[in-house]
Each structure stands twice: as structure tokens, then as C-alpha cells.
Amino acid sequence: GENVEQHPSTLSVQEGDSAVIKCTYSDSASNYFPWYKQELGKRPQLIIDIRSNVGEKKDQRIAVTLNKTAKHFSLHITETQPEDSAVYFCAASIRSGGYQKVTFGTGTKLQVIP
């Protein structure tokens, strides 16, 4: 089955600096890669996603890149703010039959230091 590895497990940055989280996946059939943000005690919420036919996607301070050949994708957060502090999960997904099979990474705890 699919295996998603995520690094680093923890990341501390100064406010205003950039943060990068990297993930690798094993199944070349995966074609959808969402990123979720989870604040303490809250539910995971989608912040950005990318499909396998796209190499990069941006949404204001957040961007995701995908390298299908190397089977890795990354989340980039620029100009970090204290409210960016949370746990971030990457995931790799493939539609199998009638459902979406999603495999999550183990998460990165991001701390933005004011």
C-alpha cells in the first residue's frame, strides 16, 4: 500500500521567516495531494491541495510543489505569523473504486516564535 513519510516532525521558525515541510510517497498511482492544518484540540482543515498534473500551486503565503518523478511534494509558508503555529499533515490520495483512499503523513508541529 501507499506509504507517506513527512519531515521534519517539529519545526521552529522566527516570525517572518519561511517554513518548508517535505513529504515523500511510494505509490506512483497517487494523484491528489492535500495539506491539512490542525490547531490544538481542533479538527484537521484543508489549507491547500495539488493534483498530479500540476507542478506548483500558490495561495497567498502558502505554496505547494510536486515532483512526480521523485515522488515528493513540499509545503512552503512564507512570512510566517504566530497564527501559523499548528500541526501540518501531508497526504497522498488515489480514487479506488467509489472512494478516495488517503494516506496521511505523521505530521509536522510548526512553532512560529514572535
Add this chain to the structure above:
Amino acid sequence: NAGVTQTPKFQVLKTGQSMTLQCAQDMNHNSMYWYRQDPGMGLRLIYYSASEGTTDKGEVPNGYNVSRLNKREFSLRLESAAPSQTSVYFCASSDPSLADTQYFGPGTRLTVL
């Protein structure tokens, strides 16, 4: 539009007790999922329902059963709770017409003593 709702929010059980976690969505999604979240292990799929009337095992189904009661509701049952089932449980829903985005409920924090 409440999205995905779950009850209860918190529950403490003794080993061997049973309980059912409830999940409902009002977004008319076809697919629904149950995950458990443990520290350092991300989200792991317990069971899923691709559409009303169907259910299938995910990555960690042992000790659980599910029921897709109708299109809106998907319940998770622990028949004989064990301490290893102490976790946070999330329900999610998605629909292929909505780009496969999964929407999560607020979670149920379960402790088994």
C-alpha cells in the same frame, strides 16, 4: 449548514464496555470515513463507506464495526473497548464532484481505562 458533526465530544469507558460514536453530515456527500489519531502516528483509516449501503475495512479495523444508516449518518461501534483504543476519533466525508476534499468533524476524545 453544520458540515460534519460528531457526538459525543468526550467519553471515558472501562475495559470491556461498549459504545457507539455518531457522525452526521449535511453536505450530501456520498463517501464517509472514520479515522483514529494517535500521537506521532497521523490519521489512520478505520472504516469507510464509499456510498450509502456499502462499508469496507481500512487500515486498522480490528475491534470496530460500522453502520451507514443512511446517506447522512455513519456510526462507529466499539463492542468491547480496550485501552489500546484510547484515541481521538475523527469522522470525515467527501464527494468526487467536490474534488475529493475530505471535510472532518470536530472529533471524539475517547479514553479507555
